[in-house]
Amino acid sequence: MAIKVIKNFFKKIFSSIFKQKGEIKLGFYGPPNAGKTSLANRICKDFTGEEIGSVSKIPHETRNVQFKEKVEIEYKGRKMMFKMIDTPGIATKIDYEEFLKYKMGKKESKKRAKEATQGVVESIKWLDDMDVVVIVLDATANPYNQVNITIIGNLVARKIPVLIVANKIDVKKADVKKVEAAFPDYEVVGISAKYGKNLEEFYESIFKLSKKVK
Amino acid sequence: MAKKKSLGKINGFSIQFLPYSEIRYLGADERIRKILNIVLGNNILILQGKLKAEEETRLIGDTMAMIGHVKTFKGIELAVIGGNGEGSIFANIKKGLANALAGGDMGAVTIIGPATIVKEIKKNPKKIELMLNR
Numbered sequence: 001m002a003i004k005v006i007k008n009f010f011k012k013i014f015s016s017i018f019k020q021k022g023e024i025k026l027g028f029y030g031p032p033n034a035g036k037t038s039l040a041n042r043i044c045k046d047f048t049g050e051e052i053g054s055v056s057k058i059p060h061e062t063r064n065v066q067f068k069e070k071v072e073i074e075y076k077g078r079k080m081m082f083k084m085i086d087t088p089g090i091a092t093k094i095d096y097e098e099f100l101k102y103k104m105g106k107k108e109s110k111k112r113a114k115e116a117t118q119g120v121v122e123s124i125k126w127l128d129d130m131d132v133v134v135i136v137l138d139a140t141a142n143p144y145n146q147v148n149i150t151i152i153g154n155l156v157a158r159k160i161p162v163l164i165v166a167n168k169i170d171v172k173k174a175d176v177k178k179v180e181a182a183f184p185d186y187e188v189v190g191i192s193a194k195y196g197k198n199l200e201e202f203y204e205s206i207f208k209l210s211k212k213v214k
Numbered sequence: 215m216a217k218k219k220s221l222g223k224i225n226g227f228s229i230q231f232l233p234y235s236e237i238r239y240l241g242a243d244e245r246i247r248k249i250l251n252i253v254l255g256n257n258i259l260i261l262q263g264k265l266k267a268e269e270e271t272r273l274i275g276d277t278m279a280m281i282g283h284v285k286t287f288k289g290i291e292l293a294v295i296g297g298n299g300e301g302s303i304f305a306n307i308k309k310g311l312a313n314a315l316a317g318g319d320m321g322a323v324t325i326i327g328p329a330t331i332v333k334e335i336k337k338n339p340k341k342i343e344l345m346l347n348r
Contacts, residue, residue, distance in 0.1 A: 092289050092291060093288050095289070120278045121278050142337070146292045146335075150267060
């Protein structure tokens with residue numbers, strides 16, 4: 001315990017010395033297929049012209065933590081530099097047979113499942129390294145999923161500012177109010193990463209949260 | 215005449231209740247190991263109280279490490295009902311004090327089941343439903 005405290009103390013000192021000036025580590029967390037990479041791609045494409053990773057209808061498309069450094073977001077004349085960190089979706093179960101439904105071969109499905117389990121472990125490990133975290137939830141799904149609560153609980157314990165994004169508001173079934181009701185202590189922004197809907201409110205909230213980091 | 219719906223075949227499982235006193239003095243490693251051992255034995259675990267957020271992520275991490283290594287294990291379904299997260303600030307402070315004395319948030323109940331048996335735990339503020347695999 002004492003070793004861990006000392007280790008964290010030195011880690012904080014070194015990271016503050018060597019941290020690139022003004023670069024905020026912005027993590028994208030959430031369950032699989034909520035649209036984390038779609039949102040990260042949308043932001044990266046808008047401000048750097050390049051995407052961060054591939055997206056797919058098949059769950060667990062992102063199986064490694066992906067980065068994009070020096071993403072300068074400009075909003076209403078203000079600028080902030082971010083390191084975007086897109087993480088694999090966190091799940092409590094992964095069944096390779098689920099991937100067979102997407103016409104994937106057995107061998108390929110098993111490989112994807114194995115990589116997905118490793119991705120979840122990697123996502124969890126990265127929780128300690130974030131400055132600000134965006135929890136991306138699918139607004140068409142039930143928000144009372146324990147994984148969502150667990151991620152938020154961990155961020156609160158680490159005193160990391162959190163913004164909840166209710167994605168897929170372009171879909172008729174989307175219910176942003178339900179997400180808000182599930183997390184009354186947090187700011188919830190409804191967006192469509194696919195169509196770039198309501199991103200202004202998202203940037204406003206990110207700028208507001210990021211100020212807490214500096 | 216309406217056809218009777220078949221319940222289908224549910225393979226054997228049991229429901230095990232674990233009082234918090236059984237894990238109160240265990241370290242995080244032992245707690246997670248105890249919980250996973252119960253779940254790996256095809257049991258649905260009902261735990262009095264709840265784990266810390268860090269322990270929950272640890273449980274998820276260890277679960278992921280076991281998939282592929284333990285035959286037929288596909289992960290877990292997990293849900294926590296009640297506890298400090300719900301209620302007024304005053305009620306939470308009161309509960310917080312009680313929990314500080316007792317440990318583990320006694321107002322909560324944690325349900326953990328193997329994904330091969332529990333298909334889904336549907337949760338909303340008013341009810342919780344366990345959907346079983348057939």
